[in-house]
Amino acid sequence: MNEEVFKQVEFVFRQVFKRPDLLIRPEDTATDIAGWDSLTHMTLINELEIFFKITFTFEEVTSFKNTGDLVKLVTQKIS
């Protein structure tokens, strides 16, 4: 896993969930991170798209299982 991308994704998580001290792990799912649910999911996706200047498809944003998968997806998109 790309450590630099992981740190950048973590930065976006902190901004979206307004928690400057938030630490994410690759195995984290929505149930592990307070505030990450269906209401905030697309806001997170939108912020990631803006930050990395990428575009996700609908199938992509509804298929990843944890933050590790999300980081891999972002890494694929920017490389």
Added chain:
Amino acid sequence: MAFSSPQFLIFFILVCGLNFVLKNSARKHLLLIASLVFIGWFNFYTLGAVIFFSGFTFFIAGRVTGDKGAFIFYSGLMVNCLAIVLFNYLLASGGLVIFSLNAVDFSVSALFLFVGLSFYNLQHVAYLVDVRKKRILAEKNFFDFLLISSYFPKFISGPLTLYQQLRPQINGPAPQQIILVQGFNRMLLGFFKKMVLADRLAPSVASVFDYNDELPGITVMSGAILFTIQLYFDFSGYCDMAIGASKMLGIELPENFDFPLRAGSVTEFWRKWHRSLIHFFTTYIFYPVSFRYRRFKKQAAAIAVILTFFVSALWHGIGFTFMMWACCHMVYLLFELYFGRGSRPGKLRRFISVALVLLLVSFGNIFFRSTSSSGSMHLLSRLFTFDFLPENWAVELLAPIAVGGHQAEQFNLAATLFFVFFTLLFERKIFEHANVSKFRPLITFLVILVIFVFGVFGNAQRFIYMQF
């Protein structure tokens, strides 16, 4: 032939026994025949509708992909959605189908005219969307499709099961003995929830909701809380029976509840309540809408919440009461969306949050439970009056809830509340025990004894979610 009826038990023992001894290749034929018999037992109208809609959806599913398939796809969606709306309209109209939650005059035969079609057609909608989006391939074998659509443990009220969840399982092996024990334990939990908890609460709830009495606000609110608990045990009990029965036939159904009365926010409540339906609405309405308009950030989620609950209200029934119920949840969720659900609180704050969520959900359920708009407005008016607290607690609170003012009725209520609070308090432990694969004769005997001594018999045909 509801799950808690004697006819079903005989039918199920026969099917389960045959399923256990038959060859793998023959099992799905048995399950198909059993499902059609189960549906036909209610009436032939439902069986006819099931075969018609399965044939229609099977036929068009192979033609919905690509540019040329768009018209056929939308026609298929329209037909299945119209069937749901028509079914709900028939329920609401009162002309053809009379349904009342009133414990006294409950018209079972009329309700069963098109039982289960709302759940059934919703699964076809999901199937058509998934084939169109190329998430799955269209089924080639009509009889396999008919079995997946009409599989009897989940037919009447779910759990709403997607095609791709059942397809890999219908050719699977017969269940091992330990799975049979697990399924039996789970069914027993369902019988306990339905007959000892939900059905014992039903008269107290009916006493508050069905007689238009001038009750004080606290009695109305207590009735609404009891209804929320009754609905939970009635529906989750039904799902325990469905999941357990299906497990005994070698097919896993998705879980439908995750201890929702312990939710610390309404958002969390909707992750834990009727999960299979919420998964459907999230996947096929909420996410597509909020994804399309995601550049509007929170406003996109707000639009998606409003649309999702609007559709959910229509799915539950046509009329003012379901729309008002949906509006309550729209307000709760939008409030949490814009003002946050906060970080994880301590034990005391968590307890207060759980109590507050129960109150909010119960308030919304005043509309959900009311049989008419005037009835719901009457109850609402009683909540917002100066006599919220009664002058005589025994007469104005205890007597309506206990359905009588005598000691015997009050003892009956005390026993009911004891079982309810005991179950709620040790819910997780009880659930773990119900999922063990070991046969425990003493515990099984005790649970059956409690069901026979304290359970309500004669309500076998009445599951609240059968109306949807």
